[in-house]
């Protein structure tokens with residue numbers, strides 16, 4: 001069966017989606033701050049694209065060649081107190097509003113699956129460690145998402 005990754009159009013569409021999302025986050029007064037740190041990774045958008053691609057049935061580039069891991073990602077988003085609760089729905093809006101610009105096919109089933117995945121991640125795992133990055137367990141598996149939800 002076609003994966004969500006393939007239906008979206010592969011890595012180049014995920015890179016465009018990450019870039020367009022990033023621009024919208026920078027333009028949002030609440031989201032601007034964390035995305036403007038000088039020490040943020042220079043390859044942020046390609047790493048975000050690779051993470052989404054892998055979670056949605058694409059190649060294991062993020063955890064492979066890029067040496068990323070779910071625990072690393074969650075540590076980056078931990079220790080934000082209540083900030084992530086307020087910021088997460090706005091982040092989801094930035095992603096969804098970027099679909100057209102990124103060239104995500106205008107297929108309701110696909111767009112619903114992508115929206116459901118990002119919403120689930122932003123409102124669940126990405127707010128799970130508000131206190132300290134030390135609370136994030138090592139070796140967390142990357143959550144995968146399929147047409148029917150969590151895989």
Ligand code: HEM
Nearest residue numbers: 034035039040041047048051068073087088091121122126
């Ligand atoms: C309120 C919502 C969010 C905020 C404010 C936020 C903020 C950030 C920031 C500032 C970075 C850059 C950190 C750095 O380069 O040092 C980052 C990286 C990243 N974020 Fe988020 N994020 C949010 C939600 C999400 C969600 C929902 C996902 C996935 C579904 C996600 C996946 C990632 C990934 C994969 C990276 C790159 C990790 C790496 O460089 O290896 N983020 N995020």
